Amino acid sequence: MLLTRKSSAGVVPQSRLARSLSGALARTMDRRAFLKRSGVVAGAGAFASQLPFNLIGKAEAQQKQTAESKVEVKRTVCTHCSVGCAVDAVVENGVWVRQEPVFDSPLNLGSHCAKGASVREHGMTEHSHRLKYPMKLVNGKYQRLTWDQALDEISKKMLKIREESGPDALFIVGSSKHSNEQSELLCKWVRLWGSNNTDHQARICHSTTVAGVANTWGYGAMTNSYNDEQNSKCILFFGSNAAEAHPVSMLHTLHAKELGAKVIVVDPRFTRTAAKADMYFRSRSGSDVAFLWGMLYHIFKNGWEDKEYINARVYGMDKVKEEVMKWTPDVVKDVTGLSEQEVRTVAEAMAKNRPSTIVWAMGQTQHTNGNAIVRASCILQLALGNVGVAGGGTNIYRGHDNVQGATDVGPNPDSLPGYYGLAEGSFKHWCRVWNVDFEWLKGRFAPGMMGKPGTTVSRWIDGVLEKNDLIDQDSNIRAMFFWGHAPNSQTRGLEMKMAMDKLDLLVVVDPYPSATAAMAAMPKAADAKYDPNPNRDVYLLPAATQFETEGSATASNRSVQWREKVIEPLFESRSDHAIMYAFAQKLGFADQFLGKKDGKQLLRLIKTAKGYEEPSIEDVLAKEINAGSWTIGYTGQSPERLQAHMRNMHVFDVKTLRARGGKDAKTGYDLTGDYFGLPWPCYGNAALKHPGSPNLYDTSKHVMDGGGNFRANFGVERDGVSLLAADGSASKGADLPFGYPEFDHVLLKKLGWWEELTEDERKEAEGKNWKTDLSGGIQRVVLKNHGCHPFGNAKARAVVWNFPDAVPLHREPLYSPRPDLVAKFPTHDDVKVLWRLPTLFKSVQDKNVADKVAEKFPLILTSGRLVEYEGGGDETRSNPWLAELQQDNYVEINPKAAADRGIRNNEYVWVKTPTGARLKVKAKVTEGVGPDTVFVPFHFAGWWQGVDMLPYYPEGAAPIVRGEAVNTATTYGYDRVTLMQETKTTLCQVERA
Numbered sequence: 001m002l003l004t005r006k007s008s009a010g011v012v013p014q015s016r017l018a019r020s021l022s023g024a025l026a027r028t029m030d031r032r033a034f035l036k037r038s039g040v041v042a043g044a045g046a047f048a049s050q051l052p053f054n055l056i057g058k059a060e061a062q063q064k065q066t067a068e069s070k071v072e073v074k075r076t077v078c079t080h081c082s083v084g085c086a087v088d089a090v091v092e093n094g095v096w097v098r099q100e101p102v103f104d105s106p107l108n109l110g111s112h113c114a115k116g117a118s119v120r121e122h123g124m125t126e127h128s129h130r131l132k133y134p135m136k137l138v139n140g141k142y143q144r145l146t147w148d149q150a151l152d153e154i155s156k157k158m159l160k161i162r163e164e165s166g167p168d169a170l171f172i173v174g175s176s177k178h179s180n181e182q183s184e185l186l187c188k189w190v191r192l193w194g195s196n197n198t199d200h201q202a203r204i205c206h207s208t209t210v211a212g213v214a215n216t217w218g219y220g221a222m223t224n225s226y227n228d229e230q231n232s233k234c235i236l237f238f239g240s241n242a243a244e245a246h247p248v249s250m251l252h253t254l255h256a257k258e259l260g261a262k263v264i265v266v267d268p269r270f271t272r273t274a275a276k277a278d279m280y281f282r283s284r285s286g287s288d289v290a291f292l293w294g295m296l297y298h299i300f301k302n303g304w305e306d307k308e309y310i311n312a313r314v315y316g317m318d319k320v321k322e323e324v325m326k327w328t329p330d331v332v333k334d335v336t337g338l339s340e341q342e343v344r345t346v347a348e349a350m351a352k353n354r355p356s357t358i359v360w361a362m363g364q365t366q367h368t369n370g371n372a373i374v375r376a377s378c379i380l381q382l383a384l385g386n387v388g389v390a391g392g393g394t395n396i397y398r399g400h401d402n403v404q405g406a407t408d409v410g411p412n413p414d415s416l417p418g419y420y421g422l423a424e425g426s427f428k429h430w431c432r433v434w435n436v437d438f439e440w441l442k443g444r445f446a447p448g449m450m451g452k453p454g455t456t457v458s459r460w461i462d463g464v465l466e467k468n469d470l471i472d473q474d475s476n477i478r479a480m481f482f483w484g485h486a487p488n489s490q491t492r493g494l495e496m497k498m499a500m501d502k503l504d505l506l507v508v509v510d511p512y513p514s515a516t517a518a519m520a521a522m523p524k525a526a527d528a529k530y531d532p533n534p535n536r537d538v539y540l541l542p543a544a545t546q547f548e549t550e551g552s553a554t555a556s557n558r559s560v561q562w563r564e565k566v567i568e569p570l571f572e573s574r575s576d577h578a579i580m581y582a583f584a585q586k587l588g589f590a591d592q593f594l595g596k597k598d599g600k601q602l603l604r605l606i607k608t609a610k611g612y613e614e615p616s617i618e619d620v621l622a623k624e625i626n627a628g629s630w631t632i633g634y635t636g637q638s639p640e641r642l643q644a645h646m647r648n649m650h651v652f653d654v655k656t657l658r659a660r661g662g663k664d665a666k667t668g669y670d671l672t673g674d675y676f677g678l679p680w681p682c683y684g685n686a687a688l689k690h691p692g693s694p695n696l697y698d699t700s701k702h703v704m705d706g707g708g709n710f711r712a713n714f715g716v717e718r719d720g721v722s723l724l725a726a727d728g729s730a731s732k733g734a735d736l737p738f739g740y741p742e743f744d745h746v747l748l749k750k751l752g753w754w755e756e757l758t759e760d761e762r763k764e765a766e767g768k769n770w771k772t773d774l775s776g777g778i779q780r781v782v783l784k785n786h787g788c789h790p791f792g793n794a795k796a797r798a799v800v801w802n803f804p805d806a807v808p809l810h811r812e813p814l815y816s817p818r819p820d821l822v823a824k825f826p827t828h829d830d831v832k833v834l835w836r837l838p839t840l841f842k843s844v845q846d847k848n849v850a851d852k853v854a855e856k857f858p859l860i861l862t863s864g865r866l867v868e869y870e871g872g873g874d875e876t877r878s879n880p881w882l883a884e885l886q887q888d889n890y891v892e893i894n895p896k897a898a899a900d901r902g903i904r905n906n907e908y909v910w911v912k913t914p915t916g917a918r919l920k921v922k923a924k925v926t927e928g929v930g931p932d933t934v935f936v937p938f939h940f941a942g943w944w945q946g947v948d949m950l951p952y953y954p955e956g957a958a959p960i961v962r963g964e965a966v967n968t969a970t971t972y973g974y975d976r977v978t979l980m981q982e983t984k985t986t987l988c989q990v991e992r993a
């Protein structure tokens with residue numbers, strides 16, 4: 001089987017490019033070569049560098065055409081993780097025939113991992129596993145429908161449910177794989193429906209990061225970048241297995257190592273990242289705060305902290321120190337398993353090799369005290385003076401390709417695009433941008449619900465199953481959309497199956513049917529004690545992939561990249577925004593969706609090749625996201641600027657991401673000084689030409705050079721102590737060289753800067769602040785004329801007053817393997833209503849101790865990623881190239897634990913958890929895990945407690961590789977602030993099958 005389709009291009013007269021392309025096609029790799037190469041470099045992300053030279057010629061972004069053959073090169077971005085590796089797709093007569101990594105990209109430098117190297121396979125084979133047309137579940141089998149039938153039936157049922165139970169009876173799970181524009185549109189769509197009941201995957205990957213980090217210093221995002229690690233002298237991976245989860249990022253880490261940086265991994269598993277590190281230390285899963293406080297203990301004890309930095313830029317470190325000094329080495333060893341020498345070694349390496357950085361992903365976030373763990377990491381970096389410094393910062397690796405952007409502007413239950421809250425003023429701001437009447441919008445919501453955060457994706461199950469009088473909305477959830485979401489990425493699979501069976505309406509919108517389709521079609525277990533809803537309707541709607549549309553995506557480092565449309569949507573699939581518009585028409589808010597009011601229409605409608613219509617994606621970016629997202633500086637990244645960056649990747653420096661100079665040949669746009677992808681915040685409108693911010697809070701640079709400082713978001717004083725930054729600690733060249741509050745019309749007038757606005761700007765800015773002034777005048781004057789930061793200049797907060805724990809505390813997991821520690825480090829009290837639902841903490845933990853659960857289930861069960869697959873895995877397990885690389889799900893088990901149970905390598909075993917669920921997986925006997933821990937990758941689905949679910953998928957659309965989903969068996973447990981699910985620490989037993 002060849003990587004490319006055969007074509008007739010070789011027999012017609014051709015241009016030079018077309019000839020060279022078709023020559024290359026003839027020499028394309030076979031499957032064996034692909035596997036060999038991707039296997040060789042799995043985890044190191046250097047696939048492209050292994051290609052023969054005659055295949056790595058630079059693909060020119062131009063097109064040539066002859067009478068019979070049209071060859072084009074479309075520039076896009078891999079959709080499988082947040083590194084943002086660029087792809088040049090070669091399209092011949094509308095068929096995607098080949099792909100190359102982009103050698104000029106400053107992010108991936110011509111490399112792809114196995115996933116990126118095979119993105120062309122999304123449906124391009126004759127045996128595609130895509131969902132090809134709309135389907136409906138009838139008598140246990142999926143049957144084909146037309147789009148008209150499906151849209152008609154679904155919308156009628158939605159309106160009926162709305163009439164009977166109100167708008168909050170619907171819950172929409174959006175996707176971190178939507179483009180920024182689709183994400184923003186879905187956020188709007190749900191509000192036009194009249195609810196805040198929407199969420200997406202960020203809830204279950206980095207919600208604790210967003211809350212914890214934003215509440216420490218301003219923005220809830222990665223502060224620096226993958227590239228910036230090349231400026232680091234020490235890199236601590238604590239909660240990240242980047243070699244598998246973000247493979248190409250390792251290019252930058254390994255360059256740093258070559259330059260002398262120490263690379264340290266602290267993790268319950270010896271990961272592939274650990275294999276590349278200078279030092280590895282094994283910690284107990286769930287003991288993260290204890291380890292971080294153990295490090296800080298040595299830092300404070302030895303005076304290694306940066307006192308000057310703390311005094312000038314940090315509030316509350318003294319209170320943290322009081323807590324930290326309780327974490328003496330003996331206590332830390334008891335809780336984490338790490339010796340005094342091990343912890344001191346890491347602390348000393350980070351302190352004496354500055355700038356040093358800490359990297360984390362879901363290893364820190366997916367815990368019941370995830371918010372405390374990420375804050376403790378931030379505090380560690382503040383103590384070392386490492387934040388706002390090239391080579392320092394908190395490098396927080398996001399998961400999906402656009403989880404950062406979908407969080408920034410997408411379907412969140414507690415915010416509108418740009419993290420505007422749910423206050424009336426925020427809705428009014430966005431109504432002005434959207435050209436929607438505010439009073440009309442208000443009338444769409446149930447009384448009193450407009451300002452109330454919605455249900456979270458982690459808890460939709462309880463929104464369906466919980467007793468109605470215990471939930472904080474009128475009706476239980478009766479209808480669900482899985483709009484690009486894998487159910488197997490969520491915990492409590494047994495209960496999820498029950499919730500799916502109880503719904504009135506379940507709609508999957510996805511390029512693949514996903515595990516949702518199979519779970520929904522599978523009959524309930526014979527011994528299950530519930531009655532499925534006899535009136536339930538289940539529909540599957542085929543969505544186009546991101547290669548079949550255009551739009552922008554935000555990589556983990558906040559750089560925004562523009563994807564060109566590579567090919568037209570395959571089969572009967574439609575773009576997500578076309579589907580949103582079609583539903584808006586059926587549901588009666590099409591005019592509002594397009595911003596049609598007072599003789600004006602905000603978004604143009606585009607007629608697609610197949611005849612249906614979709615809103616213009618460029619308009620969504622320019623007229624909605626750019627026009628309204630002032631809070632986080634998504635305002636300067638116009639489509640024109642982003643597209644110029646994509647055409648001119650070669651001008652950007654790999655270490656700093658800054659353009660060395662150069663003009664875009666197509667538009668004449670001068671790229672000089674821009675940072676690649678205009679990493680947000682990119683303040684002001686595009687005309688201001690803010691360059692983007694490569695490293696957040698960096699006072700060594702002028703704000704118009706991407707510099708900044710910590711945000712004044714929490715008032716100016718606390719208990720009589722100023723929260724503003726000390727004198728002399730403003731960003732370079734600021735006219736106010738001291739701490740100052742955020743800017744609004746009043747402050748501008750007081751400072752005498754108001755007259756610097758134009759007359760039109762003054763009209764718009766009157767009564768507004770830097771976040772709500774749609775003219776951008778306040779930002780322009782503050783930034784350009786005075787070198788100040790629109791969001792003020794304050795201290796970062798080591799102590800907060802809006803979280804349950806002012807100082808982060810270690811708290812044992814609900815399913816703790818150490819019941820003896822529970823009394824000393826208990827979890828939180830139960831909460832009556834959290835995000836509309838009762839949430840249990842202590843009652844679950846106490847019951848587990850009383851029932852001696854840790855004796856019956858003596859192994860810690862943790863989960864994580866593999867290099868071959870992504871997320872729930874439906875796309876990647878349907879990809880023939882990737883499927884061949886990893887064919888079975890497995891459990892990593894230590895040789896001692898295996899021997900104690902009579903288990904041998906590669907045998908089938910049962911993994912059993914306290915939920916009653918059991919997973920049939922292969923044993924991988926390895927010292928990669930300690931004797932007390934087992935690990936199961938989370939990308940699998942398609943088996944259910946030992947049974948293949950193949951009969952329940954639509955015919956021909958089941959993934960090639962199916963296996964047990966670890967989350968069928970995971971347990972209850974949520975973060976106290978964000979309802980992040982606990983996937984990293986629960987308990988299990990393993991037995992021979």
Ligand code: SF4
Pocket residue numbers: 045078079080081082083084085108111112113114115116117246247248249
């Ligand atoms: S999965 Fe991530 S590292 Fe691999 S090619 Fe895609 S973006 Fe790059």
